[in-house]
Amino acid sequence: MEMVLIKYVAPLLIAGSLAAVFTAMPGVQPASPDELAEVAVGYIKAKQESFGKDALREALAKEPGNHRANYVAGMLALQEERFPEAASHLKAAYEAKPDDRDALLSYGVACQRLNDYGAARAAYEAVRKAEPNNAKAAYNLGMLAIETLQYSVAKGCLEDYLRLQPDAPDKAFVSGKLNELSALLKKRKAV
Amino acid sequence: MKFLEFLGKGLDGLIGVVLLVLLLVPPLHLQVTVLETYKVPQEFLIVTIGWVFIGLVALARSLAGQPLWSGGSKSWARWGTIGFCAWLWISSALGYSSALPWQFAMTVTTYLMIGQSILDWTEARLGRRNLVLAGLTLLVGCQVALSLAEYFRVPFSTWAKTVPTFTQSTGSIPYGWWLHDICYVLGFPSDQGALVGTLGNVNYLAEFLALLLPVLVTWAISLKSKLGKVALGLVLVPAFLVLVATGTRAALLGLMLSGLLAAGLVWGWSKVDLRRWWADSKGKGGILASAIVLVALSAVTGGTLLQKLSRGVDGNIQGRLMIWKNALDLWAAHPFSGAGLGGFRVLNVAELERHFSTGLPSILALVRFGQVHNDPLQALVELGVVGFSLLLVVAVAWWREVCKNESLTPVQRFGHLWAMGALLVASCFGFPFHIPVTALAVVVVFALGLASEREATASVPVIWRPAYALVACGLIAVMGVQAVQKDVWPLFQAHRYGFVAGQLKDQSRYKEAEVVYDLAFRHNRFKGAEAYYVLSTLVDQQKYDEVLKRYDEMAKVGIGTEGNYWKARALYATGKTVDAVNTYNYIIRYFGEQDDNAKRSKRRLAEIAEDLLKQKDKNGLKLVVKKQLEPAKPQP
Numbered sequence: 001m002e003m004v005l006i007k008y009v010a011p012l013l014i015a016g017s018l019a020a021v022f023t024a025m026p027g028v029q030p031a032s033p034d035e036l037a038e039v040a041v042g043y044i045k046a047k048q049e050s051f052g053k054d055a056l057r058e059a060l061a062k063e064p065g066n067h068r069a070n071y072v073a074g075m076l077a078l079q080e081e082r083f084p085e086a087a088s089h090l091k092a093a094y095e096a097k098p099d100d101r102d103a104l105l106s107y108g109v110a111c112q113r114l115n116d117y118g119a120a121r122a123a124y125e126a127v128r129k130a131e132p133n134n135a136k137a138a139y140n141l142g143m144l145a146i147e148t149l150q151y152s153v154a155k156g157c158l159e160d161y162l163r164l165q166p167d168a169p170d171k172a173f174v175s176g177k178l179n180e181l182s183a184l185l186k187k188r189k190a191v
Numbered sequence: 192m193k194f195l196e197f198l199g200k201g202l203d204g205l206i207g208v209v210l211l212v213l214l215l216v217p218p219l220h221l222q223v224t225v226l227e228t229y230k231v232p233q234e235f236l237i238v239t240i241g242w243v244f245i246g247l248v249a250l251a252r253s254l255a256g257q258p259l260w261s262g263g264s265k266s267w268a269r270w271g272t273i274g275f276c277a278w279l280w281i282s283s284a285l286g287y288s289s290a291l292p293w294q295f296a297m298t299v300t301t302y303l304m305i306g307q308s309i310l311d312w313t314e315a316r317l318g319r320r321n322l323v324l325a326g327l328t329l330l331v332g333c334q335v336a337l338s339l340a341e342y343f344r345v346p347f348s349t350w351a352k353t354v355p356t357f358t359q360s361t362g363s364i365p366y367g368w369w370l371h372d373i374c375y376v377l378g379f380p381s382d383q384g385a386l387v388g389t390l391g392n393v394n395y396l397a398e399f400l401a402l403l404l405p406v407l408v409t410w411a412i413s414l415k416s417k418l419g420k421v422a423l424g425l426v427l428v429p430a431f432l433v434l435v436a437t438g439t440r441a442a443l444l445g446l447m448l449s450g451l452l453a454a455g456l457v458w459g460w461s462k463v464d465l466r467r468w469w470a471d472s473k474g475k476g477g478i479l480a481s482a483i484v485l486v487a488l489s490a491v492t493g494g495t496l497l498q499k500l501s502r503g504v505d506g507n508i509q510g511r512l513m514i515w516k517n518a519l520d521l522w523a524a525h526p527f528s529g530a531g532l533g534g535f536r537v538l539n540v541a542e543l544e545r546h547f548s549t550g551l552p553s554i555l556a557l558v559r560f561g562q563v564h565n566d567p568l569q570a571l572v573e574l575g576v577v578g579f580s581l582l583l584v585v586a587v588a589w590w591r592e593v594c595k596n597e598s599l600t601p602v603q604r605f606g607h608l609w610a611m612g613a614l615l616v617a618s619c620f621g622f623p624f625h626i627p628v629t630a631l632a633v634v635v636v637f638a639l640g641l642a643s644e645r646e647a648t649a650s651v652p653v654i655w656r657p658a659y660a661l662v663a664c665g666l667i668a669v670m671g672v673q674a675v676q677k678d679v680w681p682l683f684q685a686h687r688y689g690f691v692a693g694q695l696k697d698q699s700r701y702k703e704a705e706v707v708y709d710l711a712f713r714h715n716r717f718k719g720a721e722a723y724y725v726l727s728t729l730v731d732q733q734k735y736d737e738v739l740k741r742y743d744e745m746a747k748v749g750i751g752t753e754g755n756y757w758k759a760r761a762l763y764a765t766g767k768t769v770d771a772v773n774t775y776n777y778i779i780r781y782f783g784e785q786d787d788n789a790k791r792s793k794r795r796l797a798e799i800a801e802d803l804l805k806q807k808d809k810n811g812l813k814l815v816v817k818k819q820l821e822p823a824k825p826q827p
Contacts, residue, residue, distance in 0.1 A: 008651060008659065011259035015666035018300070021280065022673035025293045028681040028714050038706040042691030045698045 033059040037068035044076060052076065067096035071103050078110055086110040101127045105136055112140070117148055135164040139174075146177070151188070155181045195254050195656060202251040206312060207322055209247060213240045213305070214326040214635070218628040219333055219389055234627045235679045238298060241305045242671030248308040249667050252315075253660030256651035260304075262311035263641045267588035269307070275581040276303050279532065282574050286531015295532040297678040306634030313642040317598055320639055324410050327635065331403050332426040334388035338396060338433050341380045341387060348378030386437050390628060397439030398623035400430055401446050402614040402632050405453075406639070409606025435488045438495025441620035442613070443485075449612025456594055457605045511564050511620065518563045522572045529575030535563055562625060566618035586615070589640060598643040607640040685714040701732055735761040756788040763799065772799065 031039065036059035043052035053076070059069035074089030090107035094100055108123030121144055127137040142157030158178050162171065217236035249259055263269040279299055283292035313319045340347070351374035380387045390396045404427060411423035434442065455463040468474030489496035521530065563569035571579040593599070593607050614623055614633065623629040651659055688711035695704035730738055738761035755778055763771035775792040 007258040007261065011261070012662055012666065015259065015663065015670065019666045019669040019673070022297065022670050022677070025297070025673070025677055027677045028684075031710050035706055035710045038695070038703040039688060039691050039710065041700065041703050042695045042707055045700065046691070046694040 031058075033063040033066040034068050036062075037066065037072050040069070040072050040076075044072070049076065049080075065092055065096050067093050067100065067103075070096065071100065071106075074103070074110070075106060078106060081113075083110050083113045087114060087116075099130075101131055101134065101137075105134070105140065108140060108144075112144055112147070117144060120144055121148075133164055135161050135168070138164060142177075146181075151181050151184050155185065195653065199251055199254050202247060202254070206244065206247045206251060207319070209240065209244045210309070210312070210323065211326045213237070213244050214323070214631070215330055215333075216240065217631070218330055234298065235683060237305075237627050237631055238301050238679050239675055241301050242667075242674060245301075245304050245308045246664060246667045246671060248312050250660055250664050252311060253651075253663045254656055255315075256653070256656050256659075257315075258651075259663050260307050260311060262307065262314040263638075264645060266592055266641055268585050268592055268637075268641060269310075271581055271585035271588055272303055272306075275578065275585060276300055278574065278578050278581055282529050282578055283531045285528040286525070286534045286573070292532040292534065294678045294681070297674045299532070301674055301678075302630055302634050305631070306638045309635055309638040310642055313639065314645065317642060317644060320642060323635060323639060324407065327403055327632065328407055328423060328426055331400065331407065331430050334390070334396065334399070335426065335430045335433050337377060338386040338388040339429065341377060342384055342436070344384055346378070347374045347376075351375040351378050386433055390626070393437040394439050394442070394621050395623070395626050395629065397434055397437040397442035398614060398617045398621060398626070399629045399632065400434040400437075401442040401617055402610050402623070402629060402636065404430055404434065405446070405450075405606045405609035405613060406636055407606075409602045409609075412602050413600050432488065435485070436495065438489065438497075438499050439617075440496070440499055441617040443496065445613035445616030446609075448616050449609050452612055453605050453608035456590065456608055457601050514563055515565055515568060518565070518568050518572050522568075522575075525572075525575060527575045527577065529571070529573045529578055532573055535569055535572050562622040564621055566622055566624045567615075568619075569622070586611075589637065593640040596640065596643050599640075607636060610636055611640070681714040685711045688714060699731070730757050730760050730764075733764070735764045739765070756791060759792065759795070763795075768799070768803075772796065775799075 036055045040052040040055040040059070043049070043055060052072075056069055056073045056076070059066055060073065063069070070089045070093035074086045074093055077083070077086035077089060087107060087110035090103050090110055093103040094107055097103070104123050105127050108120045108127070111117075111123060112120035121141070124137050124141040124144065127134050128141065131137065138157045138161040142154045142161060145151070145154035145157060155178060158174055158181070162168065162174055162178075168174065217233045217240065220233055220236055252259060252261075276299070279296045283296045286292060309323065313323065351371050354371040354374055376389070380391075386393055386396060388396050388399075390399060407423065408427055411420050411427060414420050414423070434446075451463045451465075461467075465478075468478060486497065518535065521535065525534075563572065567579070567582075570582055574582075589611070590608060593604055596604060599607070611633075614629075618624055624633065688707050692704050692707040692711055695701075695707060738757060755774055759771045759774035759778070762768075762774060775796050778792045779789045779796075
């Protein structure tokens with residue numbers, strides 16, 4: 001009986017002890033959601049979007065409301081024209097960090113592309129209110145106003161845009177739009 | 192009962208296949224960082240496949256009603272190994288503390304358990320030894336074929352360009368998983384005509400061959416089949432020529448010394464009395480003929496050995512003497528318990544920094560001398576007197592037990608002793624026990640030397656066997672999963688994060704690069720992270736003080752020439768011209784013309800000289816010019 005114990009139970013005890021030591025051994029502290037979001041940025045920059053998405057999924061599984069992960073996921077979705085997903089991530093990013101105007105502005109873009117003009121306008125206006133000199137918000141609000149046929153609002157916003165960013169790369173395009181708007185408004189007055 | 196027998200037979204076949212995969216796949220698996228083949232992913236594969244093998248052997252034994260890990264019972268070498276394994280963990284706990292020693296201890300424990308499982312499996316049927324030896328022969332054959340292809344400059348690099356890139360630039364998985372990478376890696380030494388196989392360095396290949404050739408040659412001699420002998424000869428003769436052509440003095444010295452000692456142990460000391468040989472005309476002729484054959488072979492195979500011997504005490508030997516002295520000093524500071532696994536690298540740097548106020552020799556310490564280049568001494572430094580003594584017990588007991596092993600023919604006994612002795616001598620000048628492929632071969636030879644007909648008969652009642660198997664395999668599965676999760680996976684992740692950090696840096700996203708770099712560094716301090724990412728990032732941002740601060744932090748765990756290059760840039764930018772010039776010159780001296788950072792350093796020195804000329808700084812200029820004229824780097 002003693003021999004059986006030594007032969008058969010002792011190896012199990014040794015294995016059990018080793019398993020306990022291995023389990024108790026300190027593991028590497030896993031990546032935080034913020035770090036995973038930066039990893040995702042790296043992959044996206046390296047044009048490895050699928051790995052970037054894996055990292056974002058892992059980050060959001062760990063902390064669904066994480067600002068950085070939601071922002072990066074939202075921007076990626078926006079880039080890939082997955083607008084509902086983009087809107088939900090960017091909204092979550094903005095809610096996690098209310099002073100993140102970039103997230104709010106991009107949320108507005110996603111809403112605009114989903115034809116939710118009310119939400120988009122609210123987002124752009126909130127950004128303009130917080131940052132009166134935000135050229136992007138002026139531009140987006142102007143384009144939204146064109147889309148909703150509010151030509152005078154559009155004209156004012158686009159003029160603001162050129163005032164805030166006199167060397168804008170799309171200056172010629174915006175100036176063309178302003179000329180078209182002026183002509184339309186004149187026609188409208190004449191009518 | 193019949194079902195269990197049937198299951199056992201199926202398992203035996205599967206174990207054989209897994210063992211062949213374990214012996215062949217990791218060593219032939221390549222990675223892009225050619226000069227650091229002892230890093231991921233070979234180790235990744237050895238540990239992962241190793242646990243599958245350990246688990247299957249345990250399951251087969253449990254179902255056959257045999258106790259776990261009882262192969263080699265009553266062997267003092269085996270008890271010594273168990274004691275050594277236990278001490279590894281204790282010493283790591285007492286030594287320099289970080290996550291690394293624990294990971295390292297897990298790896299070593301895995302290797303030892305692979306050895307025990309091979310012993311269990313071969314003792315159950317001794318004929319299985321032939322399968323293991325055949326696997327090793329195949330492995331040697333592949334390495335020799337690849338080495339010769341590299342030597343004759345087969346255009347692997349050109350082929351790499353024709354194969355589509357799949358993994359090399361993705362960073363999704365460690366390098367070396369795709370044909371492009373394999374061609375790329377093999378193309379690197381073939382550009383220089385180097386004999387390295389997949390081991391990445393001539394010395395690693397020579398040590399590997401010095402271990403396996405004696406075992407395989409003596410196996411070939413004891414084979415009855417003539418066809419088998421011829422087939423083995425076709426592999427082993429070119430392998431021996433490759434070994435001579437590497438010109439590795441330590442491995443060849445090991446083979447000669449160990450051959451004499453092993454012959455003395457097996458056939459009696461009177462047979463190897465060199466004075467008697469010399470006194471006899473035939474013996475004298477034999478000795479002279481052997482020397483002439485060796486010289487002729489060396490000349491025929493490129494003359495590397497003769498060149499090395501003609502240099503006498505060269506930079507390689509001087510460097511080793513310096514590091515051994517440091518190692519002894521470090522051992523004196525922790526004589527009993529040692530510095531813990533991996534502790535040498537950390538402490539050695541600190542010690543050198545203390546001796547050299549400029550901190551410059553850390554280039555030597557970190558890159559060339561991250562290892563002691565003397566494995567027994569490294570065992571003494573890292574595991575203390577206790578660990579070293581346990582290793583001695585294991586070595587002596589193994590030699591005694593192999594000498595008495597009735598299941599081996601005298602020639603085979605001689606082959607095992609010769610092999611292990613040769614590696615032991617070679618390890619006094621290198622670090623073969625730290626190279627995963629060679630370390631795996633060591634545990635295989637160790638196990639084969641002990642395997643004999645002493646297997647206990649099955650005695651667990653049939654009804655209890657499934658329950659015993661369940662408990663045993665459950666415990667082993669927990670160990671395997673933990674080892675992969677805590678040891679291997681972090682290395683794998685570190686590689687991925689290192690790639691991402693580089694991408695971010697290339698996109699000038701410095702802030703994000705730093706976050707990801709730190710993540711890589713945390714996952715594996717020595718192996719995964721490339722320390723220079725963050726330094727170059729900071730230099731780009733002109734945060735020079737931060738560079739120097741970070742460098743000191745990183746130097747404690749390892750940094751390469753690139754790190755030193757960025758440090759030099761920061762030193763120069765902060766007005767420490769002398770230190771900067773010294774650092775550049777150390778890079779050039781110790782890493783030579785081939786190193787990219789040495790080339791960059793040369794260009795920077797020229798730029799500094801121009802700056803100093805403009806500033807009319809004669810003393811500074813003298814320093815640059817003088818340092819540029821310093822002798823070239825010692826040969827690696």
